[in-house]
Amino acid sequence: MNNFSMSVKSANDIIVIMPNGYVNDLGAEKLERACEQFFDKGLKKIVINFSDVQFINSIGASVFTSVVQKTLEYSSVLCFTNMKKIHRDVFDMLGITKHVRVFKDERDALNFLKDTE
Amino acid sequence: MKRKWDLKRLIFNISSLVDLGQEVTSSKGFNEKMKTTLYVVTGMFSVPKAALFVYDSNHHRLELLTYKGLREIDGISLYIKARHTKTFNKNEPHNIDEIRNNSFYEHNNNAFKKLRTKTFIPLFAKDEFVGAITLGKRLVRASYLQSEKDVLKVVANQMAITLHNSSLFKKLTAKVSENKGLYENMRHIYHDTIQAFAAAIDAKDAYTKNHSYRVARYAVAIAEELEWKEKDVEGIYVAGLLHDIGKIIIDSKVLNKSEGLSLTEMSEIKRHPHISYDILSKIRFPWKDVAHFVRHHHERVDGKGYPDSLTGTDLSEGMKILALADAFDAMTTDRPYRKKLSLTEALHEVKKCLGTQFDSRISNVFFRVLQKESKGETKEAQILPHLDKDFDPAIIITLLEGIIAELSA
Structure with a gap:
């Protein structure tokens, strides 16, 4: 059973993605595809709000490595917010957070991106 | 601090190996x-970009199985000779620079560039080369620590076994399918041969053209109504086709004689079930009891049949079915010594002989099948198409309803 879902909202040129549930199977690829589509449309500021993410395993981590890779290829800005410590630790360990901006909450990320070209 | 991270890394690796095992x-x-x-x-x-290949030894190629993070690589494959595989360390990650001077790399230079390969892992299940993984650049430091290489080797080993098992399963499935095809061909040949035999048996007796075939179909109709297993139904079908095979060595003049038979001639004819049995018991049929059904198709439930005067539990369901099917066809077809009975007369005759010649339960099942066929309730009629069409279905249905009700009372 796929326990992953996500919602997307936009504010001007900023996209906010809220993954929900377990990021532990190929169902999470939709997050990767969604980011790529936004980048293709020329949107270069993405916030991923982790407040509703319960669990991330190696498959989920793989999805985020792809999202980060695409961010780099499209010279875009990716922000992570509301991360639980356990998820932050895994992302730090995998080098993912070296390539993204991490904020305590979504508002901080939006304020940062507003001032970013 | 480093120790704390090492511990976290260890826990993540263990947890990932569990994920792998589950997958x-x-x-x-x-x-x-x-x-x-x-x-x-x-x-x-x-690693954001990676691909997994499966080895096709017939074409010396590593065929793309799946990938991640790569674009425009569908259909890509790597050329690899058996001798190349000997140069690899099994299931160990090879930095692409390590194999750059290998002719395997030279052959696939462009493909490796498209795949953004930084690390190549050859997959071996025991000593058999089964596939490979290509890994692109990492988000963290480029090189792998020895501890990471050790974990990668464990993972590669697991993936190699999975690939190998799948390949074995595919080969096995193909073999099973091939054998199934061969078996079906054999089965058709077998059935055709048996039908040819049945035709030869019936040809000997001018009055019994297609008798064996009809008996086989009637027996099948009863066995199916009794919900016999498919294989057993096939068995009684074959028994029906071959039940008179012993007549092959009975003198045609006796078989086709229109006037009364002498005692000697009668006992000659009565030899046929035994002869049939002698012939068929030498054949190792894939169905059980064919020879026994045939031997006893002239037995009666009151023990007055032949050749062994069996009665009670010594008579199996199959024997009783074949006896009824054979007698019913004899009743409803012309014989040298009498004209055939109408369907109504034949049904009355069967009913009259219940408990003496025929088994009541089997006969009741037979009546039920006929009733269903008369009402058009069966998918395929197996009895009615072989009978003369000079009866009124409504009368037969009423007659059968009466007989069935009487037997059920």
Whole structure:
């Protein structure tokens, strides 16, 4: 059973993605595809709000490595917010957070991106 | 601090190996399973671009099975000779620079560039080369620590076994399918041969053209109504076709004689079930009891039949079915010594002989089948098409309803 879902909202040129549930199977690829589509449309500021993410395993981590890779290829800005410590630790360990901006909450990320070209 | 991170790394690796174990043993389809395992590996080592290949030894190629993070690589494959595989360390990650001077790399230079390969892992299940993984640049430091290489080797080993098992399963499935085809061909040949025999038996007796075939069909109709297993139904069909095979050695003049038979001639004819048995018991049929059904198709439930005067539990369901099917066809077809009975007369005759010549339960089943066929309630009629059409179905249905009600009372 796929326990992953996500919602997307936009504010001007900023996209906010809220993954929900377990990021532990190929169902999470939709997050990767969604980011790529936004980048293709020329949107270069993405916030991923982790407040509703319960669990991330190696498959989920793989999805985020792809999202980060695409961010780099499209010279875009990716922000992570509301991360639980356990998820932050895994992302730090995998080098993912070296390539993204991490904020305590979504508002901080939006304020940062507003001032970013 | 370093120790704390080492511990976290260790826990993450163990947890990822558990993920891998769950994926390779899951009931997912093979391609989805392999894609997920590739995600596990790339998640463990933060590799955004990777591909998994399966080895096709017939064409000396590594065929793309699944990939991640790469574009425009569909259909890509790597050329590899058996001698190349000997140069690899089994299931160990090779930095692409290590194999740059290898002719395998030279052959596939462009493909490796498209795949953004930084690390190449040859997959071996025991000593058999089964596939490979290509990994792109990592998000963390480029090189792998020895501890990471050790974990990668464990993961590669697991993926190699999964690939190998799938390959074995595919070969086995192909073999099973091939054998099934061969078996079906053999079965058709077998059936055709048996039918030819049945035709030869019936040809000997001018009055019994297609008798064996009809008896076989009637017996099948009863056996199916009794919900026999498919294989057993096939067995009684064959028994029906061959039940008179012993007549082959009975003198045609006796078989076709229109006037009364002498005692000697009668006992000559009565030899045929025994002869049939002698012939058929030498054949190792794939169905059980064919020879026994045939031997006893002239037995009666009151023990007055031949050749063994069996009665009670010594008479199996199959014997009783064949006896009824044979007698019913004899009643409803012309014989040298009498004209055939109408369907109504034949049904009355069967009913009259219940408990003496015929088994009541089997006969009741037979009546039920006929009733269903008369009402058009069966998918395929097996009895009515072989009878003369000079009866009124409504009368037969009423007659059968009466007989069935009487027997059920």
